[in-house]
Every structure is written in C-alpha cells, then in structure tokens.
Amino acid sequence: MTEKSVATIRYGRLAPCLEVSDIQAAHHFYCSVLGFQKVFENGLPVGFMVLKKDDAELHLSWKRNHQASxxxxxxxFVDDVAALYQHCQQAGVRIIRSLAGKDYGQDAFVFADPDGNRIDVGQRRI
Known part of the structure; x- marks a missing residue:
C-alpha cells in the first residue's frame, strides 16, 4: 500500500454524534421541531440513530446517565437563521443565546435540545 500525505486525502462528511438520555424524545424533537428525518437506527432497544435534513446529518447515541455539556x-449552518430562530421560539425550544450579529461575520443563536445539548445555529453574512 502506498503511503499518502494527509494533504492528499479527501475527507467526506463529518457528522456530530450527540449523547442523549432518551433517544425517542430526541428523535421526536429533531424530527417534529427541526424537520429532520430518521434514515437509520440500530439496536433493540434502539441505541443509535441517524437523522438527516438536506446536507445536515446528526447521529444520536443513547446514554442512560447523559449529562449535557x-x-x-x-x-x-442554515440559509435563513432568522426564520429558524423565530420557529424555535414559537415551538418553545429553550434558547440559550438570542439571535445576534457576531463579529466573525455570522448571525447566530444557540438552543438546547431536550437533553440540554447546545446547538449553535448560524448564517454567514454576505
């Protein structure tokens, strides 16, 4: 096998894996509130799930005693952060940081899922 430098290796998608204490509640939240769809699950009872919406992919992993960071x-990253922020507010999602313009060129907000996992949502300003 030929050795390649890391500079020549093409990377594919990278999907975050969130630990959750109740995988069915997390599935419901991400699908019904944020519009994801389940594309894979594994285990009996289910201990792992893959959710997808457009180019975003999220992996859920059940951990009984999960403590959120x-x-x-x-x-x-979304194409209309203001609309998603408003949708999250109307759906009763816990907002950690309100929508604001950031000095690094994005408009962003942070929400917490039912397990307290914090997700930063942003849109680059053109």
Whole structure:
C-alpha cells in the first residue's frame, strides 16, 4: 500500500454524534421541531440513530446517565437563521443565546435540545 500525505486525502462528511438520555424524545424533537428525518437506527432497544435534513446529518447515541455539556456540541449552518430562530421560539425550544450579529461575520443563536445539548445555529453574512 502506498503511503499518502494527509494533504492528499479527501475527507467526506463529518457528522456530530450527540449523547442523549432518551433517544425517542430526541428523535421526536429533531424530527417534529427541526424537520429532520430518521434514515437509520440500530439496536433493540434502539441505541443509535441517524437523522438527516438536506446536507445536515446528526447521529444520536443513547446514554442512560447523559449529562449535557455547558458548551456548544454542534454547529449548524442554515440559509435563513432568522426564520429558524423565530420557529424555535414559537415551538418553545429553550434558547440559550438570542439571535445576534457576531463579529466573525455570522448571525447566530444557540438552543438546547431536550437533553440540554447546545446547538449553535448560524448564517454567514454576505
């Protein structure tokens, strides 16, 4: 086998994996509130799930005693952050940081899922 440098290796998608204490509640939240669809599950009872919407993919992994981090665990880029922010507010999603323009060229907000996992949502300003 020929050795390649890391610079020549093409990377594919990278999907965050969130630990959740109730995988069915997480599935319901991400699908009914945020519009994801389940494309894969594994285990009996289900211990792993893959959700997808457009180019975004999210993996859920059941962990009985999950404790959420106090930092963002994933970043989601969207094409209309203001509309998603308003939708999340109307759906009663817990907002950690309100929608604001950031000095690094994005408009962004942070929400928490039912397990307290913090997701940073942003849109690049043109």
């Amino acid at each position: 106090t930092t963002n665990v994933a970043h989601l």
